[in-house]
Amino acid sequence: xxxxxxxxxxxxxxxxxxxxxSHMDAPTARSATIAAAATIVSDxxxxxxxxxxxxxxxxIETFEKLVRDGVPLDKARENAARxxxxxxxxxxxxxxxxxxxxNALSY
Numbered sequence: 001x002x003x004x005x006x007x008x009x010x011x012x013x014x015x016x017x018x019x020x021x022s023h024m025d026a027p028t029a030r031s032a033t034i035a036a037a038a039t040i041v042s043d044x045x046x047x048x049x050x051x052x053x054x055x056x057x058x059x060i061e062t063f064e065k066l067v068r069d070g071v072p073l074d075k076a077r078e079n080a081a082r083x084x085x086x087x088x089x090x091x092x093x094x095x096x097x098x099x100x101x102x103n104a105l106s107y
Contacts, residue, residue, distance in 0.1 A: 003090035010059040051092030
């Protein structure tokens with residue numbers, strides 16, 4: 001399975017969400033963006049649809065929170081992408097859960 005560049009994927013998801021939001025209400029834009037992004041990544045074999053959807057959902061939520069907190073759009077996009085690289089590995093799995101699972105198996 002090819003790997004997923006989490007920061008680039010997060011930026012693409014946020015860009016698509018912003019574009020969709022220009023002609024859809026926010027909940028519809030969010031759902032459509034997550035579904036489309038996850039399907040594309042899964043079809044390309046870069047991550048499972050569930051993992052890709054989790055990354056996309058978290059990226060959008062992080063972006064939205066930063067914007068609500070007054071962070072300018074471009075900076076919010078970059079900060080959200082950076083945050084995703086700290087939370088998810090190249091397969092879209094949550095790093096802390098993988099680390100916890102690995103530690104539990106080592107005992």
